[in-house]
Amino acid sequence: MTMTETATYSESDEIVLSAHDITVAFGDKVILDHLSLEIRRGEILGFVGASGAGKSVLLRTILGLNRKQSGMIRLFGVDVEETSDIERLKIDMRLGVLFQHGALFSALTVLENVQVPMREYLDLPRKLMDELALLKIELVGLPPDAAQKFPSELSGGMIKRAALARALALDPDIVFLDEPTSGLDPISAAEFDELVVKLRDTMDLTVYMVTHDLDSLFTACDRVAVLGNKKVLVEGTIEDMLKSEEPWVKSYFRGKRARQLDLASRAQP
Numbered sequence: 001m002t003m004t005e006t007a008t009y010s011e012s013d014e015i016v017l018s019a020h021d022i023t024v025a026f027g028d029k030v031i032l033d034h035l036s037l038e039i040r041r042g043e044i045l046g047f048v049g050a051s052g053a054g055k056s057v058l059l060r061t062i063l064g065l066n067r068k069q070s071g072m073i074r075l076f077g078v079d080v081e082e083t084s085d086i087e088r089l090k091i092d093m094r095l096g097v098l099f100q101h102g103a104l105f106s107a108l109t110v111l112e113n114v115q116v117p118m119r120e121y122l123d124l125p126r127k128l129m130d131e132l133a134l135l136k137i138e139l140v141g142l143p144p145d146a147a148q149k150f151p152s153e154l155s156g157g158m159i160k161r162a163a164l165a166r167a168l169a170l171d172p173d174i175v176f177l178d179e180p181t182s183g184l185d186p187i188s189a190a191e192f193d194e195l196v197v198k199l200r201d202t203m204d205l206t207v208y209m210v211t212h213d214l215d216s217l218f219t220a221c222d223r224v225a226v227l228g229n230k231k232v233l234v235e236g237t238i239e240d241m242l243k244s245e246e247p248w249v250k251s252y253f254r255g256k257r258a259r260q261l262d263l264a265s266r267a268q269p
């Protein structure tokens with residue numbers, strides 16, 4: 001995909017994730033203040049905001065790993081706090097997560113890493129698990145011989161792909177990617193973005209991507225939400241971001257870094 005194309009997706013009305021009126025505080029430090037956000041099926045949402053704004057906190061709250069002081073998280077239409085344990089387990093199985101620093105277990109091979117969620121949630125014969133894991137490894141564009149390698153034997157780009165294979169292990173409906181291209185060179189990052197778009201197109205996947213990567217926002221994301229002042233400040237298409245007069249959004253999308261990428265010219269009507 002070129003820099004001038006934006007991703008396309010078939011719009012769906014199904015809201016896969018709804019975070020409504022979310023407040024999170026640690027002690028008396030409020031991080032998220034009555035924040036609301038929705039994501040529809042098949043969409044790639046890019047979630048941006050200054051460092052320390054609370055992007056990871058929101059992600060962890062959505063995943064049920066942080067306590068919240070107010071609000072409701074609905075996944076696939078279900079209020080996650082109002083479900084039985086078994087329903088919650090079924091919902092968890094429909095989520096894939098690639099944490100920013102939680103790459104891979106270093107003592108396990110790639111194949112074994114991909115099998116971690118399978119072992120946790122499914123009871124499958126070893127041979128079948130091997131076959132399924134190999135399929136995921138192929139799906140993310142890794143060569144078959146990567147399966148028996150340890151993370152220390154892989155490049156940064158391969159590690160991200162292996163972590164993505166693990167996030168896809170249970171065929172989730174939505175994947176949460178926390179800065180998936182950070183630390184990658186621009187070419188590897190662009191290839192990773194292309195992979196995410198391809199997976200969305202072929203697997204009807206919904207993608208929630210926390211990112212600082214302007215290239216990813218322009219080439220892979222259908223919609224962008226900006227976190228600021230403890231809320232979603234602005235949300236919309238990349239064109240909406242380029243038109244926004246909100247100071248942080250303006251400097252992020254039309255500032256020096258954006259101009260270096262020759263992106264700011266797109267802000268012209």
Ligand SMILES: Nc1ncnc2c1ncn2[C@@H]1O[C@H](COP(=O)(O)OP(=O)(O)OP(=O)(O)O)[C@@H](O)[C@H]1O
Nearest residue numbers: 026029031049050051052053054055056057058212
């Ligand atoms: N468990 C916790 N206890 C106390 N404070 C926390 C905790 N987790 C996060 N914070 C604070 O919440 C704020 C938001 O952190 P968060 O990691 O969500 O930022 P971020 O937007 O993801 O930043 P970055 O882009 O740098 O990853 C920070 O001030 C952080 O110190």
